[in-house]
Structure formats: C-alpha cells, structure tokens
Amino acid sequence: MAADDDTDVFEITDFTTASDWERFIARLEEILHEWRLVNLPALPPVAKGEFTSETWEERTDELQFVDVKFDLAYHYLKSAEGTVAEKTQEQDEQDETKKDATPTVFEDMMSMDNDFPSRAHCLCRWYGLRNFIVLAPKSNADIIDIESRAKLLLSSITIALGNTGCSVPMFVQIQQKWRRLYTGTCVLPSATISFDMAHLKRLPQQCTHLAGLLDVFKSELGHAINPMPAVAVSVRFTYILQEWIHSSWPQTPPDFSIMGDEEVGCTGFGTLPFGACEDPVSELHLSCTWPCLSENIIVENQVYTDLDPLQAPQWSVRIAMTEDSQCLLNDYLSEFMSLCSNKKAMSELYTPEDESMAKTKLKKLKKRIKNKGRKWKYVYSYGKVILSQHFDPSADISQALTRLTEPTVPTLSSVMSQASNKAKVKTHECPIPGPLFNEMIFFLFPDARPKENDGSEIQSPEDLFGVPISRAELKQELAKQLKSAPLDCLTVRLATCVCIINKNHGGWKAVAQLWQEVILELRYRLENNFLISGIECGPPNMGSCILHQKLQMLNCCIEKRRKRALQSMERAAPDGSFDSSPRRMRHGSGDETLHDSPSHSAVVASEKCPRFSPLMKRNLMRPDSRTSLGIESCSGSDEEFFDCDESQKESEIDMETSESQSSTSVSQELGEKEAVAATEPEGRLRPFGNVKLKNSNEILYIPITQEPAPMTEDMLEEHAEVLAKLGTSAEGSQLRARMQSACLLSDMESFKAANPGCVLEDFVKWYSPRDWIEEEVEENGVTVVKGQLSQRMQIPGNMWSEVWQNARSVPASRQKRLFDDTKEAEKVLHFLSSLKPPQLAEHLLPVLIHAAIIRIIQEEDEELPKLKQLINQIVVKSAKVTRASNQTSRKYEDLIQLISLAETVIARAKSLKTKFTKDLLDQKEAEEELTHFVSSLLQQPEVAVRGGPCGPAGSVIHKLFVAAQKASHLVLEDDLPEEPTTPSHCADSEASKPPSTVPDFPEASAREYILRTIIPRPAPYSRPLPQRISKFFLFFSDDLYFLSDVSIAATTTSTTTSATTTSITTSATTTTSATTTTSTTTTSATTTTSTTTTSATTTTSATTTTSTTTTSATTTTSTTTTSATTTTSTTTTSATTTTSATTTTSTTTTSATTTTSTTTTSATTTTSATTTTSTTTTSATTTTSATTTTSTTTTSATTTTSTTTTSTTTSANTTSATTTTSAATTTSTTTTSTTTSATTTSATTTSTTTTSATTTSSIDSLAATQLQL
C-alpha cells in the first residue's frame, strides 16, 4: 500500500485481527496455507476402487476459538495427494491454462466408480470426496450442539476458504461425535457447495423407496427446467446374516478339572490349548449393489420393487468379527507373561524377618554340617511351603538341612523357604491335587511311570509336535533358528506344563509346587544315576536355551557317574545287569494320590533325613538294583578321584564302541605285554597306524584320554572372560596357555602310560603331526626318512616340552578328573532350585514360544498367504528375540502379540470354513472358487462375490440366508419343498419359488441410494452443475428407529456479470440435497438419544456472494422438501416450500465490507436486486460482540414489487441471522426462537410465492425452534 501514498484515494485496508472470531479465521487460513491446500488445481477422477486400495492419510492441527479448542484434520487419499504435488508443479509452468477443468469436488461427487467404498471415512462414503477437512471440537464437553454455533463455525470456514482460495471441502462436526453429523461447505471460484445432513428419527414413507426419493430430489431441484434430465441412481442394499444354521462354533474351553482322572491321559500338559472360545465370526454382511442405473429403468415404490437381491449385478460380502473371541493360546501365553513379571511371586517367600531368622539357622546348620560325615546336599526351597502339611512342624528344620555339605553355601532363599513354612500359603487351587500332580510328573518324566500303567496314553512327541509335511522344513528351520530346546525334550514339556498349570491350577504357587517336585526328581536321578529322560546326552548345546543347557549339563554329570558306577559294579559283580529305568523308584503306582502314596511319603521322609522311602529301601536290597551301585559310588565319589582301576582295561576298551575294532588285538597284545614289559602299558586305545616309537621298536598306541569338560554357555562365558582378563602381554599369554594345559597334561600322562618309554617326539607325531617334519635324507646311498620336531617344538623351555617333562605316566582312569561332575551337578541343581517361579518362567519363555509357534504351524491354514507371511515374521522375530544377549520377558511382548494375531486369523479361517462348507455347493467343481472366496474374505475388508448371486459362492450365501430365514420364521425345513435354486438359473429359480414361503432374505438392514444429476440451478441459464443426494438407511430389526441423515449439498452462486441495468447479475446454482442415514450407530444408542433434525432443505436461490468476507451468510429461498422431516417428539417440522422468487431476474449482489467498529466486526451486505424495477439494497449489519457472532444476510428481490431492506443488528450477545426479502425466504440459520422471530418480523415483505418456509431444527430434544413466516 505504500505505493498508494500519493493517490487521492484515502483508504485503509484493515488486516488486523481484533476479535476472537477474526483470530480464529486467521488461524484457520494460516493452517490452510501451511498445508498447501490453497489454489489446488483440479484433479483427474479417482480410479475405480482406489478409495479402498489406496491409503488414506490424515494431517492434523489445533486451533482455538475463545476458549474452545478445535482439532482440524485434513483427510486425503494418498494418491490424490501425490497428484496434487505433481499438478501444482505443472501448473506453475503453464500457469492458468486449466481454468476450465472440472473442479475436484464435482469430479468426486459425480464419479460412480467409487460409490460405497468398503472402508473410508464416512464423509467419503456419503459425498464421495477424496479430500476434505474436518473441524471438530477437541473435547466432548465442547460439542457443537447449538445451531447458531454451528452456523458460526460454518461461516468462519466459508470466510477462510474464500479468503484463501482453498477449494477443499471443509466440514464442521456438530452434535455428539458418535452421531457423525457434519455440516460443511466448499468454495469454488464460480460456485459454492454446501453440504448438509440430517438425522431422522423416523423415516417418512416417501423416503423408503426410490420413487419417493426421486420425487424429493426433483422437487428440491426446482421445477424450472423442463424436461428434467435423467437422474442416475446407485443403490445398495445390505443384508445381515447372524444365524449360522449350518454350523455352530464347536470349540469349548478345555476343561482341565477332569484331568488326572484315570482315563484322561497326560497329553493335556503337552499341548498348548489353541483356538477361539467364541465364534470369531459374528456376522456376514451381504451388500447387493446396483451401480449407475438410470431412473427410468428401475422401479421401486411402496408396492413393487425391481430391486431383488438375487438380481443385483454386484454382490459383495464383508465379515464382522467378534471383538474379543478369547483365543486360548493367547490367554495362556499372556498369563505366562504376567507370571514373568509377577513381583509378588518373587517376594512373597522372602521377607526381611525371614532372612534374619534364616541366618541364625544357617549358622547352626554349618556347625552341624561339619559334624556330619555324609556328603549330601539338600536344598530346600519354597516349594516346600505347599508340602508343609506333611512335615512334623515340631521337627527341627535344621535336621533336614544337615545334608547341606557342599562347599557352596546354600542360598538364603532356599533356607528362607523353610522359615516361611509357618506362613502357609493357601489358595483353593493349590496345592494341586495328588492324582493330577502325579500325572504331571509322569508326563514330565515318562520313564518314571509305572509299567503296568503304561498304555496307549502316552503320546509320542511326534504326535504332540507333528506338523504337516509341507511345513517340516519350517519346523527344522525353526529348531535351528530359535535358541530354545529340541521339541521332544523335558524342557519343552516343562514349559507347556508350567504354562498350563499357571493358568489353570493356581498360578505361581502351583508352578512353585511343580518346580520343587521337578528339582526333587532331578536330584533323585542324579543321586541314583538315572539319566534324565528326554534330555539328549552329550555336551550342552549352545544353540539351545540356558535352562536346557543346564539340564544337559546335569545329564552329563549323571552319565559320568553312571560310567563310574558301571565300572565299579563290574568290578564287584562282572555279570551284573541293571535296569536303567527309574520306573517305580520314586513314584508309586500312578493311581495312588500323591499325598498318601508311599512314593510321596518317600519324598517327605527323605526330606527329614533318610532320603529313601521304604519302597526305595526295598529296591536297594535287590541285588540287581542299579540303585545300590549308585549309592555306593555316590558315597565314595567325592574322595575318590581314581575312578577306574586296573582291572577295567578291557571293559573300558569295550566302552569306546566307536574305536573297538582293534580291541581284540589289543587285549591279545596286552596279554603278551603284561608278561614282558617292566612298566606295564596302561590305558591303550588302539595302535596309531604302524608308527613306531622313536626309541624302541614298540608300536605307538593312542591312549584312552579324558573327555574335555562339557560347559554350558554361561560357564564358557566366564571362562572366556577369565582368559581375556589375563591381557595381551606375553606373560598373559603364557599364563593362559598354562591354564589351558590341563587337558594337554592329561593327554600326555595318558600317552606316557600307554606307551612306556616314549619321548615327546612320539607324542607330537600323534598329537600335532604337522610339528613332526619328515625329510628324505640320502644316507650312504639309501634313502632314509628322517624326522624331527618342528622348529617351534624345539625351542628350549617351550610350553609343550615343559608340560611333557612334568607329565607322569598315569592312565586316564587314574588321573584327576578334568570334569568334576559332582561339583558341576551341584552347581546346576543350585541354579535350578534358586529359580523362583517368575525367573523360571522367564527361562522357559523361549521354549514356550517355540512350542507355541509349532502349535500355530500345526493349525495353520495353508491357503492363506497372509498367514504364511505372518508366521515367517514370527519366526524371524523370535529368532532374534531368543538370541538376544540379555533375556527379559519384555522383549517377548511383541512376539506374543504376533502369535495371538496368527491364532485369531487361524480361528477366523476355521470358522469361515465351517460356515462355507463344501456340501452347500451344488457344483462340486466349484470348490476351488469357494476356497478362494473364503480366503479372500479373510484378507480383504470387503470381497466381491464373483459371479454375483449366480456364482458358486453367491449360491452358498443365498442358501445360508434362506436357512437362517426359515429358522427365524420357525419353518421346519421338511415342510418346505426342496429349494430349487440352481445357481446357474437364477431367473428360473425365482419363478419356481413357492409363492407363500418366507422370503429368502430378511429386510435389508441398510439401504443406500445415491442420486445424481446435472442441471443448471437455480435458473435455467445457470451453469449446469452436479447435484447429488445420497441417502442411507439403516434399519434395525426390532425397533423401527433409524437414523437418517440428510445431507444437502447446496450451491451458491457463481457471479457473473451480465449487464443489466443497474447492476450485476448473479446466477445461482444449487446443488443437491442429500439425505443420508448414517450407519453408524447401534440400536441402543439411537433409541436413547433419539435425535433428529429436520431434513430441511435449503437451497439457494439467488444468492450472492462475492466478496470474500461474506458468504457465510445464508440465503435461502426455499425449496420444498417434503421429505422431510418427521420429527422428534418435541418438534415438528414441516419443511417447505416455495419457490422463490428468483424467477428470472432476481439478482443480487452483495458486497461486503468489513468495517470495524470499535472492537467488533460488522459485516455488511448489500444487495441490490432487481430486475423489474425496484432495486433494493439491504444492508445488514451485524455486530458481533465478543461472545457471539453474526451472520449476515442477503436479500433478494422480488419479482413484482419493491422490496424492503432489512438491517438487523443484533444485540450484544445474541446472534442474529437475518434474512429477508422477497419470497419470504428464511434463513436456515435459526437459533433461538426469540431472535429469529425477531428478525423475521423485521424482515417481512411481500411474499409472492411462498407459503411458509419453515426450517426447524431440533437438536437432541433441545428446544426446537420453529420459524414460520
């Protein structure tokens, strides 16, 4: 404006924002600019189906009007956004060439390709918009429930849109949010669109069928044009199927209460429950669509309809899922997860006062331990709490603890639990009842089950974890990927069992009880040299979880003890055979209850002091009993490190089965040797080829050596750390080598024993052949092979020779054990017994996950690519999680969610499969089609039925409906003639259908109509613009309430200048009015709130707008609406009427200027209308006070006479909507009746045509206003 300084015009342009309202609008504009929604070019139509296939995005911001906060959200189709960006660029280049393109909004509204999108924002459904902005109050307390407020917001929007030149439709959400009631507007350069909607409580007859709707539509459009162009109609009926006659959901929650009964096997503990308790599929929605029909070709009125669902060209189906169908696996897993983080279970057994008590006990105990000769350790743990009733409470606890002798001090926690005995833990489910508990133990340790009880009950692991052949590879892959445990092992059984009892039998207390018993069993097996069944032998597998490694370690120890025991037994009784099964040892026959059974008393008794029950003692007496040996070796083992004696040579050789081929020759030779050699060779394994000793002619023998000590991952960890800590210096290296030379020393000693008279060279030949360098040397013409040690071995004082010198000649059997199994076993047991239930659960998690994944694979439906993908995702994720360096249960949460998702998908698939069974098919060959249909149902929100009602899937759906209908009408199937429908002959079946029977389909639950046309409005010479009405009904079966919401898209004018006498003409066009029913609400909701508003119709006639600021103002002339509006109880509306003046001429121009008066704004509008003669100008000035608003108005000229002008000013805090003129137009802006009436009165004029235009709005049974002129 600086440039204008020198001009004469003295004008102030005011851009200040003084009032709240102005600030609000300014902010709105700011956001629009920020989002770059200004001056968007017109976009090409959205391709078919893109509303569903493309993603919708949302951008949000906040703004404030006085103290009410609003959310502004821009919803847009992603592809639309993409093209926008492109387009704008294009446009920059070639400027405004495209002015004539159809605006995006019109394109959207008229596009038939995207009617009834299967998932989209409701506004998109109703108006077909690809992008729009929604203004909604932030909090529920601030809902816009007063119409004046709604109008105010709408005005603000209009102003903002007009100011910015933003052509994106914008909506205000009014009323409660769940009602999804919006009112909106869109400002285009040459037109304005207003979107309105209404909810009706009761639908007028007229609106229930197409014919009536067409009437409504046409009458709203006005009669000006003749002939009326044909209206295009899209219709969709939706039917809901809730009764599934042919199938019921079979799964019931597993009942574990019966478990433990004789006939129920233990399988229940090995299989994780799976599946949904409730039918995950609740409803089927069948939508029959008639896209783009011409109004002329179909008839639907009160008595007759062409719209038979069976004739519908398009069928599509969607499935409503049960929200929470209680998937069992998920339930169990989440329960297990919560056990992991159960603080109570961690702390309950462990309180401070217990601690002090325990400390004193511990002291006493240590004293006693010293006195005791027996080297037994017995670790008590919390689990005993449960068994405490079997204790003599007066018995000195420490007596039982006297067995604690191991150098490692028993954990406090283990002692603690003794102390906490007194505070008994009680739950109704815990302790687990005896028979059940026994069953569990036998499940975990199947070899402990008494033989006579063996039956077919025991399920092999293959049964438990069998997967389809096609998935065998995945199963293997899984075993490799996950750091868990082999599926057929104790660890997995334990995991599933703990998971199940945690859910069903008393939570962590039951887990504690079981775990305690498991530890007892493990200790028992250790002490009696029974291998733990179901844990593979061999060194711990680093690929498995730590708990499994520990168990493997324990088994290694047992194995070692067994070997030793075997040797000593053979020494004692060479032909003794033993039973390697612990059967009947610890557990009595399975039918006795634990608490009274001898086996149990055995346990209890042994806790007191004698570890062995009478039953066991009896066993001990048996000459062939393995136990006695076990005891013997056990008692002696700690002092004796020489576990083989001389006489076991042969037997030991035999034991090394893999290398026994030469055993006979060895023993022969041994025979010879024994006679000759001064120092007898010992511990020979086999000759080392033909290699001879260097200094004698003896054959070099490979000695029997000690196996290196097995290690679990954590031990190895420590070991590596220790080695690494020695540093990188030469001394460190030296020390490291020394530390690791134990194995070398042992081997050297064995070697020396096996090869008397040997030297280091001999040893190197065997041990490190590459350090023995042979050269062919010519000696006296003869080629002799001469060998020598490599250079590095010859270094004086090198480690090898040093160790060699220190090595004595001792066979492996008499060497110090490299692997101290006694100590290691105790370490493992200590580790295990100090695990509390949550810790145990954490350790079992990877294993449980493994089992759960297998379970999913077992149940997998291979026809679902989505599921396959999901499973792969689970496998990858679980591989990562189980291998993570520090395991915490939190890392598993996502994984468990994925697993339960997979479970839900499977349950749904199953449910659908039972519903769409093949026997419902007429043509068997169509099976494939049906399966395809079912699988796409699971993967897409809405599935088009191929072939519609005539396709195979369609016929099945038809049958389902028919069956449900019959059932609901209590018609017995037998009473009816056979349904003749054959899918290929729909028409025939239609004809031959018995006339008086129940209809095949129920009343449509929802009916949606979209009517479209393009006509010039309001005047014939107006530019033809799209008109659209869409109407949605939702019926509820019982009460006849429904909501209908009417949306009206009304237009505004486009101003064009056409010369008339004085002024400017505007031609106004109107758009459609649309009625919609939202399908949103549920019955209950609707009944209560019974809201409604009138349909009312508005439309404009000669209206006006030009200036940016105004618009908001409403203008109306009425049109009729019939429809409308039934009412709520409170109000009545009659909508009405009137054509407006508007005949030809009425032109209005408004020019609005804003002037500020003090702090307020006033918008003035002037209109001059005229044709005939009289011109009128109305100037409506309104002032807003801080709290409220104004809206402005307009005028229109009447045809005949002169008009009046009204100027309304509103008092400080009310709003006024004003209107006027002519043909008795009323604004639809009504507020309180008082004000409106006031205004109207002042605004009277002659009315030419109108009778009465009423607009009523009733809002939520608030006072309704009624306006009548």
Next chain:
Amino acid sequence: MDDQDILTTLKILIIGESGVGKSSLLLRFTDDTFDPEQASTIGVDFKVKTITVEGNNKAKLAIWDTAGQERFRTLTPSYYRGAQGVILVYDVSSKQSFNKLDAWLNELETFATKHDLVKMLVGNKIDKERREVSKEEGLKFARKHRMLFIEASAKTKEGVQYAFEELVEKIIQTPGLWETDKQGLKLSENASDGSYSACGGYCVI
C-alpha cells in the same frame, strides 16, 4: 577401559590347521613383529587391537587365536560363539593344510552363533619358495564359499594389515552383525564379583 570413542567391539577368530602361521599373522598384525620361534598355541590365545574404521570411529578387535591341533578341537569351538569375523588360514606351501579347509568350515558352521559372520580366507607363507597351493586354487575356494580372500606373509608383512582391515571393514558394512552387541567384552566386570552368577552370567560376548 577407555571406551569413550570406541564404536564397537568386534570378536574375530583365527582358525586353521596347526602350524600354518595363525599366531604369527596375529602377532604381525598386533605388534608388527615376527618371531620365527613362535610357540605352538595351547588352547586359545587372545589379543586386542584398536583400529580406526569409517572416519574417526574406532573399533576394538578382540582376536581369538586358536590351536590347530585336532585334539584341541574338542575345546576351541566353544570360543567360536559370538564371533563376527573369522580368518581361516592355510599354508600355501602345504597342500594338506589347504585340503583341510572344508573341515574347518564345517566346524565353523556348526559352532558359530552368528550365521552371517564374515569369513576371510588367508593363504599364508607366500614368502616360501616351494608353493603347493596356487593363488587360483585359493581364489576358487573362496569364491565357492563366498569368503574374502587374500594371500599374505606374516614373515614379510605382506598383506597382513590389509587382511585385517578389510575384514573389519566388511563386518562394519554388514548390517545387524555388530550394532546390537556393543557391550562386547566389557562384561568381564561381572566375573570379578566372585559370586557364582547364576542368573546374570549369560550374556553373549
């Protein structure tokens, strides 16, 4: 440990037949020396070196040198776990050491915990006159097993530095191989507690 600017700690393994020069390679790399009287390794040995990778970042290499003797093989594979890179060494003057490579790879497959660890094949002792394995053979083997390949001599220094740097570079470039375990060997603080860390002890190196 002055770990401030250490990007990551990498575990690298050196394996191969006995006497092919594993320890010598390592010594050449860490101390830039060569000891013709390098003793035969017993069990495993361990060295640390920090090198610069990718601009200013430093990577700490914890290099585990293993004994090649058959008898030690029951022991040493335990140390394979957690390694991000492995250097598989053979002696170009010993066909037999080359022929055993397959067995070593097998062992690696079995015991290494990271399946995408970076493998490098090094033909050592190229200073020797009597060659039994040609460079082509080495290349062929490396290509077949998708390894890095280089020939080197610990004695003459040739290729050694380059081999290690290349390996580290490759590890750094492999996503997901190293980022997650930054703690590396720092865990050793745990062990000094003296307590038998039953529950806290199994973190991966």
